[in-house]
Amino acid sequence: MKNAVAKIKLYGWRAVKLCLLFGLIELPQFALSLPKLLLKYVNGPIVYILTWMIFVGGYVAVTFILFTYLQRRHPERRIIWKPKGKEINTIIIGFIVLMAAKIIIGSFMTQQTANDAAIEKLFRISVNTSLMMVFMTAIAAPIVEELVFRGFLMDYFFTDQPVFAILLSGLVFGSIHSSTNLISWVMYVVMGIILAATYNKEKNLAASISVHFLNNLLPSVVMLLSSMQQLLK
Template sequence: MTKINNQVFDLGCFFVVLCAVTGKSEKIGIFRRFGSMFATIKRYDIIEGNNKSDQKKVMRLKNAMDKIELYAWRAVKLCLLTVLIELPQFALSLPKLLLKYVNGPIVYILTWMIFVGGYVAVTFILFTYLQRRHPERKIIWRPKGKEINTIIIGFIVLMSAKMIIGSFMTQQTANDAAIEKMFKISVNTSFMMVFMTAIAAPVVEELVFRGFLMDYFFTDQPIFAILLSGLIFGSIHSSTNFISWLMYVVMGIILAATYNKEKNLAANISLHFLNNLLPSIVFLLSSLHQMLK
């Protein structure tokens, strides 16, 4: 009998103790089931039963716990990847910090190097990691033929969905408000924001929320993978209310459906780029008009 991982058993003990001290069973059914599962595995691991049916039961339980451990770790990695793609944004605050100590032009050159270099490094890490997971196939290539048609149709559907959902909104989303505020900081920051929203964000977000997320969860159930991708994508974008949250969720679902159909991240990046480009230009022109008039 293969020995059960001590960390897994410790987690099982935690669930058992939690069940013992939290009271009514109807409120903790899921914890009780997990606790019972862990306890059963450990009991058979100690007894080393010879009964074949018992051994099969243990193996089924162990396989279940292996899956739980695998998906829990994948969820942690997804969170870390989400943090990773946010890191280059810290360069936006560098001019304000460095102008006190360094000459102006040097500060802006240094800021752009760190900003663009950060996104290049993050993209390289994500792309390399994802390609190593699937060395047998390409994950990105130049769209052509039916893939271009999918991008066009996806863009039309995306714009239509935004117009319909947007008609129920009474105010700007928190995410758009925060972006617009960043555009108004300075001329330099405005152009940095255009690069981030129109170029960098479509690349890194598609790598994480389509490339990795849909490769981590529900790989054999595309409908659930698409819904999960949309829900997580919508939830990481700041929303002021349910309608604004729903708009981002629908955007995520459309992008996920595009990836599920073509399996080409370039198609997703192109669609995401088209979606972000127009608002970026509008914010840029508006902020430049206010700052330069």
């Protein structure tokens, strides 16, 4: 009985910490609204410089906190290193599988997901915001999200049962992304599962970060070009 209570307390506290980490990785996004607020009081160029400093600095700080905390949990091993050899093959295979899954599941969708719609809307605010969104979606998000969803989540729960850890990571990843319907939710869950499986195979966060980066890069560039075409008319 005591062991059961102790486990409930342990995993309950880990769930709370995970929720706090989810909130932490969202904080730098508030910088996206700064130009609109500050332009009323401060000169234009200074506002944009300040916004970028807070935006990039926020993500650097969050990444440092997450990485340091995770490394302290496992001082006996590295959690991220430069991929090479079979790790690169795993990244390529993971990306191909991810793209195939998105194409197959996407063929059943009749409308854009709420998450993609929200991102596209932000891209169309201004040229500066579009550039910030590319940095966030293609660079910052893959790093901080992999640290949390793969690094921490899979380290907190089902540590001795990798299949369950992968499934849980995918379910949570899919659930925190805005889904329009069941099909879009399934798409994000499958994406999370593929990223989790990539990490589990190599135990190197650089592998899942790389797949996540490749997945986000092309849509970000396409949205940037599309928004630039409209904003610069």
